[in-house]
Amino acid sequence: MPGGASLLACDWGTTNLRAWTLAEDGAVLRHQEFPLGVGRLQPGEAAARFGGEVRPAMGAEGLPAILCGMIGSNLGWTVVPYDRCPTSLEDLARALHAVAPDIRIVPGVSCPGVTGASDVMRGEETQILGWVSMDPARAAGRHLICHPGTHAKWALVEDGRLVRFATAMTGELFAVLRKHSVLRTDDEPGDEAAFAEGVEAAGEGDALSTRLFSARGRIVADGKPAGTAADYLSGLLIGAEVAGTPALLGVDPGAPVQLIGDLGLCRWYRKALSLRGVSSEVCDGEEAALAGLAALHGRTA
Amino acid sequence: MPGGASLLACDWGTTNLRAWTLAEDGAVLRHQEFPLGVGRLQPGEAAARFGGEVRPAMGAEGLPAILCGMIGSNLGWTVVPYDRCPTSLEDLARALHAVAPDIRIVPGVSCPGVTGASDVMRGEETQILGWVSMDPARAAGRHLICHPGTHAKWALVEDGRLVRFATAMTGELFAVLRKHSVLRTDDEPGDEAAFAEGVEAAGEGDALSTRLFSARGRIVADGKPAGTAADYLSGLLIGAEVAGTPALLGVDPGAPVQLIGDLGLCRWYRKALSLRGVSSEVCDGEEAALAGLAALHGRTA
Numbered sequence: 001m002p003g004g005a006s007l008l009a010c011d012w013g014t015t016n017l018r019a020w021t022l023a024e025d026g027a028v029l030r031h032q033e034f035p036l037g038v039g040r041l042q043p044g045e046a047a048a049r050f051g052g053e054v055r056p057a058m059g060a061e062g063l064p065a066i067l068c069g070m071i072g073s074n075l076g077w078t079v080v081p082y083d084r085c086p087t088s089l090e091d092l093a094r095a096l097h098a099v100a101p102d103i104r105i106v107p108g109v110s111c112p113g114v115t116g117a118s119d120v121m122r123g124e125e126t127q128i129l130g131w132v133s134m135d136p137a138r139a140a141g142r143h144l145i146c147h148p149g150t151h152a153k154w155a156l157v158e159d160g161r162l163v164r165f166a167t168a169m170t171g172e173l174f175a176v177l178r179k180h181s182v183l184r185t186d187d188e189p190g191d192e193a194a195f196a197e198g199v200e201a202a203g204e205g206d207a208l209s210t211r212l213f214s215a216r217g218r219i220v221a222d223g224k225p226a227g228t229a230a231d232y233l234s235g236l237l238i239g240a241e242v243a244g245t246p247a248l249l250g251v252d253p254g255a256p257v258q259l260i261g262d263l264g265l266c267r268w269y270r271k272a273l274s275l276r277g278v279s280s281e282v283c284d285g286e287e288a289a290l291a292g293l294a295a296l297h298g299r300t301a
Numbered sequence: 302m303p304g305g306a307s308l309l310a311c312d313w314g315t316t317n318l319r320a321w322t323l324a325e326d327g328a329v330l331r332h333q334e335f336p337l338g339v340g341r342l343q344p345g346e347a348a349a350r351f352g353g354e355v356r357p358a359m360g361a362e363g364l365p366a367i368l369c370g371m372i373g374s375n376l377g378w379t380v381v382p383y384d385r386c387p388t389s390l391e392d393l394a395r396a397l398h399a400v401a402p403d404i405r406i407v408p409g410v411s412c413p414g415v416t417g418a419s420d421v422m423r424g425e426e427t428q429i430l431g432w433v434s435m436d437p438a439r440a441a442g443r444h445l446i447c448h449p450g451t452h453a454k455w456a457l458v459e460d461g462r463l464v465r466f467a468t469a470m471t472g473e474l475f476a477v478l479r480k481h482s483v484l485r486t487d488d489e490p491g492d493e494a495a496f497a498e499g500v501e502a503a504g505e506g507d508a509l510s511t512r513l514f515s516a517r518g519r520i521v522a523d524g525k526p527a528g529t530a531a532d533y534l535s536g537l538l539i540g541a542e543v544a545g546t547p548a549l550l551g552v553d554p555g556a557p558v559q560l561i562g563d564l565g566l567c568r569w570y571r572k573a574l575s576l577r578g579v580s581s582e583v584c585d586g587e588e589a590a591l592a593g594l595a596a597l598h599g600r601t602a
Binding site: 082110113114115116117118119120151154166167168169170172173176177179180181182200201203204205206207208209210211212213214215217218220221222224237240241244245247248 | 383411414415416417418419420421452455467468469470471473474477478480481482483501502504505506507508509510511512513514515516518519521522523525538541542545546548549
C-alpha cells in the first residue's frame with residue numbers, strides 16, 4: 001500500500017470502472033480504468049473481481065472503499081434503493097449502503113419525471129454534487145447542469161441540493177438512427193459546419209420527428225455530401241435537446257449551462273449552446289466524480 | 302380481357318404492388334395485391350415482372366397502364382424527376398412519364414422542407430390529390446392532410462393544389478426504438494389507455510428525446526406493466542407528431558385533419574388527435590390511390 005493511502009474511490013459504470021487511490025490530503029496516488037463495467041460482469045461476480053483485481057492493482061488492500069454508479073443497480077453488486085430528490089451530499093452520505101464493513105455504495109437518485117413517470121440516475125448524482133463541492137461559491141444559488149451521454153441528465157441544483165432532473169435519450173437516438181434507420185451512416189462526426197446546420201434545423205426543439213427527415217432530404221434531394229450526415233444528425237438531436245429541455249425543468253432556455261462529463265461530448269454541447277447564444281462551462285466528469293466520492297467519504301470519516 | 306376493361310392502375314410501393322383493372326365507367330373489375338414492391342425487385346426487372354406477371358394476372362394485356370409510387374425512383378423502373386410544389390392533378394397529368402407507349406408513371410413531388418432541406422414524396426401525391434378528386438367540394442379551400450406511415454406525410458392542399466408538405470419519421474422512430482433501444486419491447490400495440498398516457502406525455506411535441514425516456518421510467522421505476530410499453534411509446538411519438546407538425550406548415554394546431562392511408566394506423570392517429578381535441582376524418586389510402594390514378598388517366602385519355 002502506498003504510504004499515506006487512505007481511500008479507494010470508484011466510479012463503476014456500465015462500461016468501465018474508474019478507480020483512484022487517494023492520500024489523506026486528497027492527493028491522487030494511483031488512477032486506473034478497468035474494463036469491468038457492470039454490463040460486462042457475470043451475475044454475482046462484482047465482489048470477487050473487486051477484491052481480486054481492483055484492490056490489488058490499486059494498492060488499496062485494507063483501505064475503505066466508496067463506489068458510485070451502476071454498481072448499485074440490479075446489474076451490479078447489490079440493489080441500493082434510490083434516494084429521492086431533493087438531496088444533498090449530506091443526504092447521500094447518510095444513505096451510503098455498506099456491502100462490507102469497508103465498502104460502501106452511493107445510492108442513485110430518483111425524482112418525479114417531466115411527464116409524470118419517475119426518472120432515475122446512478123452515478124451522475126455523485127458527479128453533479130461533486131462539482132458543487134469543488135468550489136464553495138457553488139453551494140449557493142441555482143445552477144442548471146447538463147451531463148451528456150447515451151442518456152443525458154439535465155439537473156437543477158439549488159443551494160447545494162439536487163432538486164430535480166430529466167433524462168434525454170439523445171445519445172441513444174443518435175446511435176440507433178445512425179445504425180438502423182434510413183439515416184444510417186458510417187461516417188464519423190467531425191464537420192462543424194454540418195453540425196451547425198443541424199443545430200439550426202432543430203428550431204426550438206419542437207416536432208423533432210418531422211425535422212429529422214431533413215437529414216435525408218439534404219443528402220438525396222439537395223446533394224449535400226453523404227459524409228456530413230452524421231454531423232447534421234448530431235447537431236439536430238443535440239440542438240433539439242438543448243433548446244427544449246431547460247423549459248421542462250422550469251428554467252429559462254437562455255440560462256447558462258454547466259456541462260459535466262466526457263470532454264469530447266461536452267465540446268459539442270457547448271458548441272450547440274453557443275450557436276443558440278447560451279453560455280456554458282465544461283467540467284471533466286472524472287474530476288467531478290472523484291470530488292464527489294472524496295466529499296462523501298469525508299462527510300462520514 | 303374482361304369486357305369493357307379500359308385501364309390498369311397500380312400503386313407500386315416499396316413493399317407491395319396494388320393493382321386495379323378498371324372499366325370505362327370506373328368500376329373495379331379486378332383488384333389484387335402482388336408482393337412485388339420495388340424493395341423486393343432485382344435491378345432492372347420491373348418491366349419484365351410487370352409484363353409477365355401483373356398484366357396477365359389482372360386480365361390487362363394491351364390496356365393502358367398508369368403507375369404511381371416508388372416505381373418512379375432509382376429502386377424502380379426508371380427515375381422520374383420530381384414535380385415541384387405547388388402542383389395539381391392537371392400538373393401531374395402533364396408530367397406523366399411514359400416508359401412504354403401504353404405505360405406511364407406518375408412523378409413524385411418535392412418542395413422546400415420545413416428546415417430548409419428539400420422534402421420529397423412518391424405515391425402519396427396521388428392519394429392526396431385523389432382524395433381531392435373524390436368530392437367536388439374538396440376542390441376549394443384549405444385542407445390539412447396527414448398520411449401516416451413509416452415516413453408520414455403532412456400536406457397542405459389549397460384550392461385543389463398540393464402546396465406544401467413535410468415528412469415525419471415517426472413510424473421509423475417507433476420501429477428502431479422498439480427494436481434496438483433501451484425501450485425495446487416485443488409486445489404488440491393495442492392498449493388504448495397506455496396509448497393515451499403516451500399522447501399526454503408528448504405535451505406540445507417539444508423536447509421529444511427528453512420525454513421519450515419516460516417510457517422506461519414508467520416501467521422500471523413506477524411498476525407499470527412491461528406489456529404496455531409499446532403503446533405508450535406509440536402514443537408519445539404520434540402525440541408529438543400531431544402536436545408539433547401543423548405549426549411547421551403554418552397551420553393552427555387545432556385545425557381539422559384529413560387522414561389518408563392504412564385504416565388501422567389512421568385509427569391511432571385519429572385517437573391521438575381526438576385526445577388533443579382535434580377533429581379528423583379517415584379515408585382509406587387504397588381508395589384514394591385508385592381515385593387519383595383514375596383521375597390522372599381521365600385527364601389525359
